[in-house]
Amino acid sequence: MIVLRRIVGSLLFCLAFNINVSAEVKVKDGYVRGLPPGQMVTAAFMRLENDGDHEVVITGATSKAAERAEFHAHQHSGGMMSMKRVNSIVVPAKGVFELKPGNHHLMLINLVSFLREGDNVELNLEFKSGERMALTLPVRSVLNEHKK
Ligand SMILES: [Cu+2]
Secondary structure (H helix, E strand, C coil), X not given: CHHHHHHHHHHHHHHHHHCHHHHHEEEEEEEEEECCCXXXXXXXXXXXXXXXXXXXXXXXXEECCEEEEEEEEEEEECCEEEEEECCCEEEXXXXXXXXXXXXXXEEEEEEXXXXXXXXXXXXXXXXXXXXXXXXXXXXXXXXXXXXX
């Protein structure tokens, strides 16, 4: 009986561990920047909120809408602004990480098709824990980006 209880206990622990990230990380205000036709690269922005007691590390992303998705940071040097790839982003415990214009963003490289305002883009976030989170983000034209 004790053995059985131990097995049940560890199963429950595994389940709790597996749903950890998606239960504790919420994505808000996400969208993909819609650009004029002919642009092969755009970016996705979102606010990541972590309600949990542990930091959450996001190590990558994929999307059917683009060949590659990369996390980028902006850096300023000598009065010039450029982007560089970062291997991961960290959402602090009980904290927030924002992907926003002029700051960190999720770069979508080599778009499969032209993204129009009102389209939806499916994304998968990949966590260090091995979990994934599926997202559907609306396309918002760059012209309307700052209106909300
Ligand atoms: Cu970029």
